[in-house]
Amino acid sequence: MNIILVGPPGAGKGTQSKILEERYGARQIATGDMLRAEVASGSPIGLEAKAVMEAGKLVSDDILVRMLRERLARPDCAGGVILDGFPRTLPQAEALEALFKETGRHLDAVIVLELDGDALVERIAGRFACAECGAGYHRLFRPTRVKGVCDKCGSTKFVHRPDDSPDVVRRRLAAYNEQTSPILPFYEARGLVRKVNGMAPMATVAASIEEALRRSGVQARQIAV
Ligand SMILES: [Zn+2]
DSSP states (O other), rough: EEEEEOOTTTSSSHHHHHHHHHHHOOOEHHHHHHHHHHHHTTHHHHHHHHHHHOOOOOHHHHHHHHEEEEEEEGGTTOOEEEEESSSSSSSHHHHHHHHHHHTOOOOOOOEEEEEOOHHHHHHHEEEEETTTOOOEEEEBOOOOSTTOTTTEEEEOOOOHHHGHHHHHHHHHHHHHHHHTHHHHHHTTTTTTTTETTTTTOOHHHHHHHHHHHTTTTTOOOOOOO
């Protein structure tokens, strides 16, 4: 199974990818992680990317596609891949199509996790964590049992990641919409887009994705009991 998983930051793509890896024997490839791993490994292509980034430039599509080509050739990708973070632009989508054709891979579906902007802001902006032990909470969905006191360690100090502020979340969401708007028509024209309600609970989202994949002719693998 080869799919592209699309969704704004905070949509739970990481969680859903883990479930999909288990159910379909595919490997998640998050482009950002792939890039960081290559740079850290000091591979020739990693060094090339590092030089570009150190010069303050964006890593080119050419480098990303070559990296992806190498990554897809590894044994752990034999059972399929779940692409996360790529493609982001039309040229990248075209390059990916060429790469799949060249390597004999078939793109089964583009799963789009749809989230309501305001609800997403609420979901992310409500997060906070214990300053002492790091336990994670949410103002609405996972409050502390006693107001202002950490359940785990009793601390009364909490922190809020600056990245989780409503303004930052709205900016990330706008950037996401701007990035994905050109690629969706490309895949819609190929009949590959499957939209899933990403606001539902995690298990419901997972079930909806499975149903969408079944409609694309992809079956979950049999789980040995
Ligand atoms: Zn704590």
